[in-house]
Amino acid sequence: MTRKLFGTDGVRGTANSWPMTAEMALRLGAAAGRYFRRDSHNGHRVVIGKDTRLSGYMLENALTAGLTSTGMNVLLLGPVPTPAVGFLTRSMRADLGIMISASHNPAEDNGIKFFGPDGFKLSDEAEAEIEAIVAGDIAPAKPGNIGRAKRIDDARGRYVEYAKTTFPGRGQLSGLRVVVDCANGAAYKAAPEVLWELGATVIPVGVMPNGKNINHNCGSTHTATAAEAVVAHGADMGLALDGDADRVMILDETGQVADGDQIMALLAARWAAAGRLRGGALVATVMSNLGLERFLDGRGLRLERTNVGDRYVVERMREGGFNLGGEQSGHIVMTDYATTGDGLIAGLQFLAAMAETGQPASALVRQFDPVPQMLKNVRYQAGQEPLAAENVQKVILDAETRLHGRGRLLIRKSGTEPLIRVMAEAEDAGLLAEVVDGIVAAVAAAA
Structure with a gap:
């Protein structure tokens, strides 16, 4: 089935232009509700998170109207990272999760990503079915079966508490000065909270969203801002997240940047040495550097390549039983911890390597020499x-x-x-x- 609405990461475009209009969001919500609510039972629920874009209010309201019109009960999470939506979809026993975000795109763009009840992004086939429903007549629920909407006040706190559990040994960040650039996006509160509660001295950057400044001269696509902060504050390292915090770039104490390939190389080597790298392989896309492949070969490990898009990385990981994968752009997928890329949890794994080895970030960010x-x-x-x-x-x-x-x-x-x-x-x-x-x-x- 040919898809026109969905791309490699949900539906995305310029706000108030097709397909990112209130009308289309309403229809998408109604279609998703009809797809997941296949019976007359009235207990179906969906969680909706968003980043900090101004258009998020409009799309959130439109999606809620569409979903409730087909009988879905909506739980509104507010601004939370994309991986938090995957986590809370499972944790709250929801039938569907939705993230309103255009990730690293500029503020005028927005997008809608769907997650199944298992917390993983929907398959191409499921998205095609929803798109087919959008194109047809969507049957509304009977008046007595219209859904309800409720705001979940502690959604961010639930994710913060979970993220901390992925760090081995609480309190080991004491004495470390960490810059975290939240790109004025979805993690502007969660990421600094997690790092501070684990004992780090936190220098927050990009934590004053105004609806229009997400990813603007900050975050993982503009690492110069984080690098300047690292050097200016004498920090031990820096994390630069993107607008929805599902990707990260890591900076050492000199401001040098490690992309996703270098982070994956470090984690693959450490996990293999600890006997926890499943399948003896790392899953990455065709964009990953040839140097990464050579690095893995030298350690008896494989690089499994997929099409570009973290969803395809995750699909291959699930097919092959692998637990580590990602993209050069900074999506690091660790299915032991999350159902999608999680920039903050990936950053915690890097910090754990620093804490356990006693080595500075500069000794860890350069795992291999990339091919030009x-x-x-x-x-x-x-x-x-x-x-x-x-x-x-x-x-x-x-x-x-x-x-x-x-x-x-x-x-x-x-x-x-x-x-x-x-x-x-x-x-x-x-x-x-x-x-x-x-x-x-x-x-x-x-x-």
Whole structure:
């Protein structure tokens, strides 16, 4: 079934423009309610969390109206991280979880992500079924079966308490100075609370959301702000989260950044040594650096690659029984602890490594030397197909020929924005730049 609404991470777009309108959110809510409420029983419930975007109020109300119209009882969590929604969906025995967030996107965007009763994101098949219901006539509940809505005041506190349990040995962060950049997003209260309650001296950054400043010059997509704070305050390390806190970048005491590949390498090595890395493998996407694959090979471990998107990483992890995976962009999925990427809990695992080894962050953030990698994005207009242009295909074929046996090339459409992403790896930096720049120029000319 062809999907038009759902991308690689739910439904996403510019607020008050299709599909991120109040009308569509209402229909999505009603369709999801009808999908999960397949009988006349009136005890079905859904939890809804959100980040700090101004449009979150509008979408939250519209979703609530749609869900209650089909008989679902709605539990409103307020601003909480995406992984908290996965956790609370299971903890509160809900039939459905919804997160209103566009993750790392700018404030004018928003999105709607769905979680099943097991706390994992819905499958492509389930999303396709909901999309089909949206396109049809949605049967409302009978007047006596309309759902109720209730705000859960301690949702953040429940997640904070759980997050602390994932850190081995409470109080071991005493004496550590930690910068946490919350991107003016969903974790602006939860993340500093967890770190402080575990004993760290916390320097919070990006904790003054106003509805319009989420991810703006802060967070995991703009690590310079956290790096400046680390150096200025003489901190031992820094955590830079994104808007919904399901991804993280880690900074050492000098402000050097470790991306998701380096964090996964550290955790995979530590977990393998402790005998807790299931399947002897790490699951990552086609974007992860070749250096990570070589690092794992040298330790007798495997790298299982998937399509881009943390949902596909999780699907492969569940299929193969693996418990560690993620993305270079900072989604770190640890199914021992969470059903989706959790930036805060990943940060706690890094801090645990610091506490247990006594090593500074700078000794842990560089697990391998990455193969030179270049990624550039080309924006295009909706409806265009620049990759289908004859000249673009010719340039790509030539690039593949030049890189054969010397590197790798990956070109794909973003699943969340109208972008063509061009990525290549090669030991020869000159060749790398020529290949990427040539493809980018050809795509831009066709866009």
